[in-house]
Amino acid sequence: MRKHLIVGLTGASGSIYALTLINVLAAMDWQIELVMSPTGEKVLAYETGVERAALSENVHIHENTNLFSALASGSYRTRGMVVIPCSMNTLGLMATGTGDQLLARAAQVTLKERHPLVVVPREMPYNIIHLENMLRLARAGATIMPASPGFYHHPQDIQDLVNHVVGRVLDQFEIEHTLFQRWSGL
Template identity: 45%
Template sequence: MNRKKEIVVGMTGASGAVYAIRLVQELCQNDAYRVHLVLTDAVYQVFNLEMGWPVPHGERDSIPKWFGVPESADLHVHAPRDYGAPIASGSHLTQGMIVIPCSMGTLSAIASGASDNLLERAADTHLKEGRPLILVPRETPFNKIHLKNMLACAEAGARIVPAMPGFYHRPETMEDLIDFVVGKALDALGVEHSLFRRWGDREQE
């Protein structure tokens, strides 16, 4: 029996909750993946503000329902202070981690190696083990501190994939723009998908 590929998804309180939701949906459609989801405390406010979801603070059991993933999905939602979770240790093998959207506060913590919660600890673990860490910052404009922190993370081995949708695939809906950003994050992690039309594909139509 083949071992599932495990992917860690970190979700912060930055604007852009829909990016994380769409990414988790995409991963959970594939039986080859086991998804570990870590949400910071601020995420629950964003659920209410951006999605209109009255998810109780810290309510992890209902997350699969709100995200609209299949009941059969191999999705594990971890509390932000659960340092006993498998993803807190470098001995637990994963294919990589994506922090989407990544707030500037979390970016700063990762850049400094703070590890004040499970998300930050998991990110630090991926860096120290040399595994892929994809950060999807959602902020504008960037100040010099933000840029320096991104550079520090990149120099430590992270990939920076800003939430900046392209338009060469001729998006027609907001979902098309969301799928482009999610698809680029999955590309950086080496996960196959068909979320957007790639450059040159129209020549084959």
């Protein structure tokens, strides 16, 4: 049986993280349930040149306005959800339980079903509202993982930095990968 993971892509800069995650999961024969905010879809095209039609056949795109999507129900089985990159607007919607968009509703369903919800904020600096929203989500069970790559693996280019963040996200779902060399001590 094919494994399913929900990927939320918002309008924060950093869509390369989502695209890398999607491509890695598709190569491992995962079914990606993709929900993009309208701005997220525009940023993806602007930053990467990739349009929705060019995504892998393993990607099932759910319209953000479709609250009748299977993702809006706890009876639909997935491994969990990652919102990558996560804008502060979407973070606020998720933290307050505002579910008038599928992306935020799917996050609420993920939390209520006690599946992993990983949120990768990409904006900076954070103000007190952002921090309180992150704390609220963390208290509800989400994992907050700012896009902060490590450097101990001696990255050679931007893709190495992206791979480190994406690999750490995959670790949260216990998905094996070889995207970066793990720290083994000195």
